[in-house]
Amino acid sequence: MNDRLAHDPRPTDRGAWRLVAMRDFRVRLRDKGFFISTGITLAVLTVFILLRAFGDEVTPSFDLGITGTDEVAIQRTTAGLDDVAEREGVELRVVVWDDVEEAEAAVRSGRLDAALVDDELVGDDAVPATLTQLVRNALIRVRITAALEAGGADPSEIDAVLNRPAIEVRTLEPEDPDREENAGIAFIAVLLAYGQLFGYGVWVATGVIEEKASRVVEILLSAIRPRQLLAGKIAGIGLLGIVQLAFIAAYAIGLSVVTGALDIPGTAIGIALVVLAWFVMGFAFYAGLFAVSGSLVSRMEELQNAMVPINLIIFISFFISIGALESPDSPLSVVASILPFSSALAMPVRIALGSATLQQIALSISLLVAGTALLVPLSARLYAGAVLKTGGRVKLRDAWRSAPATNGQG
Amino acid sequence: MLELTGLRRTFGDLVALDDVSFTVPEGCIVGFVGPNGAGKTTAMRIALGVLTPDAGAVRWRGEAVDARVRRRFGYMPEERGLYPKMRVLDQLVYLARLHGVAKADARRRAEETIEVLGVAERANDRVEALSLGNQQRVQLASALVHEPDLLVLDEPFSGLDPVGVDVLSGVLRRQAANHGVPVVFSSHQLELVERLCDSVVLIDRGRIVAQGTIGDLRARRERRLFLVQVRGGSDEWYGSIPGVGLVEVRTDGAVLELADDVDEQRVLDLARASGDVVRFGPVHPTLAELFREVVSA
Numbered sequence: 134m135n136d137r138l139a140h141d142p143r144p145t146d147r148g149a150w151r152l153v154a155m156r157d158f159r160v161r162l163r164d165k166g167f168f169i170s171t172g173i174t175l176a177v178l179t180v181f182i183l184l185r186a187f188g189d190e191v192t193p194s195f196d197l198g199i200t201g202t203d204e205v206a207i208q209r210t211t212a213g214l215d216d217v218a219e220r221e222g223v224e225l226r227v228v229v230w231d232d233v234e235e236a237e238a239a240v241r242s243g244r245l246d247a248a249l250v251d252d253e254l255v256g257d258d259a260v261p262a263t264l265t266q267l268v269r270n271a272l273i274r275v276r277i278t279a280a281l282e283a284g285g286a287d288p289s290e291i292d293a294v295l296n297r298p299a300i301e302v303r304t305l306e307p308e309d310p311d312r313e314e315n316a317g318i319a320f321i322a323v324l325l326a327y328g329q330l331f332g333y334g335v336w337v338a339t340g341v342i343e344e345k346a347s348r349v350v351e352i353l354l355s356a357i358r359p360r361q362l363l364a365g366k367i368a369g370i371g372l373l374g375i376v377q378l379a380f381i382a383a384y385a386i387g388l389s390v391v392t393g394a395l396d397i398p399g400t401a402i403g404i405a406l407v408v409l410a411w412f413v414m415g416f417a418f419y420a421g422l423f424a425v426s427g428s429l430v431s432r433m434e435e436l437q438n439a440m441v442p443i444n445l446i447i448f449i450s451f452f453i454s455i456g457a458l459e460s461p462d463s464p465l466s467v468v469a470s471i472l473p474f475s476s477a478l479a480m481p482v483r484i485a486l487g488s489a490t491l492q493q494i495a496l497s498i499s500l501l502v503a504g505t506a507l508l509v510p511l512s513a514r515l516y517a518g519a520v521l522k523t524g525g526r527v528k529l530r531d532a533w534r535s536a537p538a539t540n541g542q543g
Numbered sequence: 544m545l546e547l548t549g550l551r552r553t554f555g556d557l558v559a560l561d562d563v564s565f566t567v568p569e570g571c572i573v574g575f576v577g578p579n580g581a582g583k584t585t586a587m588r589i590a591l592g593v594l595t596p597d598a599g600a601v602r603w604r605g606e607a608v609d610a611r612v613r614r615r616f617g618y619m620p621e622e623r624g625l626y627p628k629m630r631v632l633d634q635l636v637y638l639a640r641l642h643g644v645a646k647a648d649a650r651r652r653a654e655e656t657i658e659v660l661g662v663a664e665r666a667n668d669r670v671e672a673l674s675l676g677n678q679q680r681v682q683l684a685s686a687l688v689h690e691p692d693l694l695v696l697d698e699p700f701s702g703l704d705p706v707g708v709d710v711l712s713g714v715l716r717r718q719a720a721n722h723g724v725p726v727v728f729s730s731h732q733l734e735l736v737e738r739l740c741d742s743v744v745l746i747d748r749g750r751i752v753a754q755g756t757i758g759d760l761r762a763r764r765e766r767r768l769f770l771v772q773v774r775g776g777s778d779e780w781y782g783s784i785p786g787v788g789l790v791e792v793r794t795d796g797a798v799l800e801l802a803d804d805v806d807e808q809r810v811l812d813l814a815r816a817s818g819d820v821v822r823f824g825p826v827h828p829t830l831a832e833l834f835r836e837v838v839s840a
């Protein structure tokens with residue numbers, strides 16, 4: 134120990150937060166809970182995406198039995214059914230049965246979705262609405278054709294008239310055709326962002342308590358200032374939250390593209406980026422408050438109570454954001470997407486649904502950033518005043534008063 | 544040199560420190576002694592900037608202590624604290640880095656420090672897996688790992704076995720003698736303080752009641768005490784001498800207090816007249832005795 138280290142004569146602690154951040158990032162990356170939570174999230178998303186890819190989106194397909202006394206009528210009806218089914222994009226297999234009872238037995242056993250007996254459509258407990266509509270259209274067409282032909286009309290003219298679309302639909306303000314898909318993505322995104330905001334906020338609070346309970350904080354604060362320690366902790370844990378969120382989003386979008394669950398991955402990537410950006414800002418806004426609630430108590434068991442106000446605010450924001458999926462333009466949704474307490478969750482939803490204006494987005498960001506800038510020094514002072522007080526729960530007023538003076542500390 | 548001047552600190556109605564001033568010169572080991580709750584920990588926490596005083600100042604080499612200067616201090620708090628799940632070496636490297644040691648040096652310094660403190664073979668164990676004594680050594684390592692300019696140690700010897708005490712004593716002596724590092728530590732093990740420290744600061748109920756070298760403290764003491772053992776004589780031979788009083792009877796003789804105008808040679812003559820004098824000499828009070836006297840006064 135004779136060769137003394139060559140120290141900078143006046144070393145500052147200005148970069149110390151990076152060291153703190155690196156430690157907090159690494160420690161939690163190796164945490165078992167981190168792996169479990171990531172695994173569960175990925176598993177749930179995988180199931181969801183696979184269901185969407187291979188679940189209900191297949192073309193409807195029906196087996197229809199047909200039977201009756203008039204063979205010509207059966208032939209004409211069958212041709213009409215095939216024609217309409219093809220036109221409406223429905224897969225329809227029409228099978229002719231000799232016997233009504235056999236046809237009904239086949240319906241009962243499930244081999245047939247329904248049987249057409251003369252003018253009667255026979256189903257087991259119910260007939261699918263699409264099939265009923267299809268059969269009705271086909272029968273009307275067959276009857277009209279028959280009537281017109283009997284009147285001497287030219288069959289090709291009849292076809293031309295019947296094949297012309299009955300009505301064209303025109304909307305004054307067309308709904309985004311991708312809206313449903315976007316709302317689905319936004320729902321998953323807001324669910325993830327809520328979990329992330331809450332989970333990583335709690336991690337900041339428990340990280341603060343760990344240092345307080347193990348008393349290592351007194352050693353740390355004899356080396357660096359409270360603000361550096363707080364900033365490092367928030368940055369390290371927040372970075373892990375961003376990395377995890379980005380990883381989950383990339384996985385989900387990748388899987389959706391491979392399985393074809395998403396028609397337009399570009400929009401999903403856009404939404405993911407918006408959610409990430411708002412998560413970063415929202416986390417910065419809330420993390421200081423989580424740290425303060427951790428610094429006020431000395432044991433994990435007391436943390437739950439100390440966090441109630443923050444948890445409540447985040448939960449209400451989440452609730453409003455879910456509502457915004459249905460009505461993104463309601464006054465509540467708009468206000469929630471602008472106020473910094475709730476905008477981290479509500480604004481991404483409104484952006485995803487294309488309902489947020491540029492001015493609203495700009496206002497939302499400004500308020501969130503300004504709120505954070507206001508809250509961080511406030512939290513830092515409360516944290517510094519409370520984190521060295523062990524024993525019972527620290528009152529906010531005492532924490533504020535006993536914060537170390539900042540003069541002379543650079 | 545570390546200077547504490549006029550420190551005052553209250554917690555509610557309790558006055559923890561009242562006008563506390565003392566200095567720790569370069570290369571000196573100062574023992575900080577006082578009964579439980581006297582204010583030792585409060586003073587040390589203020590010196591490290593962990594606590595702010597209501598009044599008074601802490602100066603280092605003549606300047607007010609700020610965060611940069613403080614970063615070069617080594618501190619062992621009363622409440623021991625390390626990351627329980629972090630490995631010994633990782634922990635020390637991290638703390639060295641927080642204290643501003645460059646990355647390249649931090650690991651080497653951490654390895655050297657645990658070597659010196661005798662916990663090198665536990666480098667890759669988690670702190671919580673160590674015995675309390677070894678945790679204490681790691682705690683000391685965390686105060687030393689960045690080669691501090693000043694050492695402030697709150698009860699560094701408590702919980703150490705005799706070998707640990709010797710190791711730490713050696714480390715503190717080397718820090719002070721070889722590197723000129725001022726060291727101040729609190730302890731209840733007064734023989735140890737007496738052996739190790741260049742000077743002593745005695746605090747009681749928030750006030751400094753005595754300070755100086757042990758010699759100073761003894762010299763400043765007004766009582767003249769003599770230990771006398773007489774074989775074969777009566778026990779009451781001193782009873783009739785004016786200005787001589789009995790303080791206590793010990794197995795190795797009687798401790799007598801002599802008034803200022805009493806000539807000790809005359810007392811010796813009287814002792815010899817009453818029997819064979821086996822022992823006769825001034826009593827140098829131990830630090831523990833000084834402590835008891837000052838604190839109970």
